[in-house]
Amino acid sequence: MQESPMHRIPQPPTAPLDVQIDVLLAAPGPPVRPDFAARTRARLDALSGQDLVDLEIDALLRQRVAPVQPWFLARIRSQLRTQGQPADGILVRFPALLWGGVAAAAALLLATAWFALERPAPAGFADQVAARVELVEVHPGAPEPPVLGDSLAHESAIFLEILTLASNLRGTGVSTIAPMPESLAPFLQ
């Protein structure tokens, strides 16, 4: 049975409200179960390679775009699981508010990946990724551009980049930056 936190902390019955609130805020929670650490270790050990990649993607995106809507990553994961390496099958639409963060994420991830690989980043490369991100921006409520509509190639190109970079950072999976799909060429300057 769990003990009430307040039962463990003596409280002056006439203490000012501020003091009472401080006591309540500082009250310890339920004691952690003795096997918590062992179960955490077991959960860590049970993670599959794909789970670990997911975690890496989550961590990277949350750092740069955080907080991320759950569907944002769930959809990518789902596609990854069903298709393996993303090719041209990922459809992700973003609210406009999120977009600046995504662009920054792509650029930063790119720079980080190149740094991790100890190679100089090609001049203008990060800008190029950001430009691709902007290309597929979908504003809430706005009519979707017919070219982008349900076409999967453009969105997947961006996430292929991000996932590739995530893999690079972990030292597993794809080891090179994915080439830009030819289908995007007409939309780039």
Added chain:
Amino acid sequence: LIAATMPSAESSHADDPDAKLMQRLQQGDEQAFDEIVRHWQQPLINYLCRSLRSYQHAEDVAQMVFIRLYKAAPNYTPSARFSTYLFQIARHLLINAYRQEQRKPLDTVDPGELQAITDDSSDRRVREIEEVFAQALHKLPENQRTAILLLKQQELSYLEIAAIMDCTEGAVKTWIFRARQFLKQELKDLV
């Protein structure tokens, strides 16, 4: 990667015992991870329990925090206090948990916890205050609740809280002031 976003003060935090554990983990010492878990499990679950109002849920999120920490270890640099690093991860996961919780039709209070509460009737008034307090805390916006918990429960500084929440110290102080005003309003008839 979190550390990469923080101000560079590596030398001032390298002596942090938890930072040393992380460095041991980087070098492949798996036991260091277990030591980190044992050291931080209670503070983390205290924070998550207050935020999520469910021990089960808090434990689940806490495990994910530690797993994230493990995964982040290769990129870890002691550029801030370890607690700042840890609670930044925790807050990100907590925000995600809130969103998932909002999609559920029913509250996620563990029946075992309800049983524990109803079984102990030695001090109904304290229980009542505690329950009203918990509800009031839950009504707070996430930033206010997180800020006041990190200050009063985890005893972090305004500067550390600002780093965790990626905001200014001024914003932290404002949130804490508003949170306190709200909690006082909610409790004034009981205490």
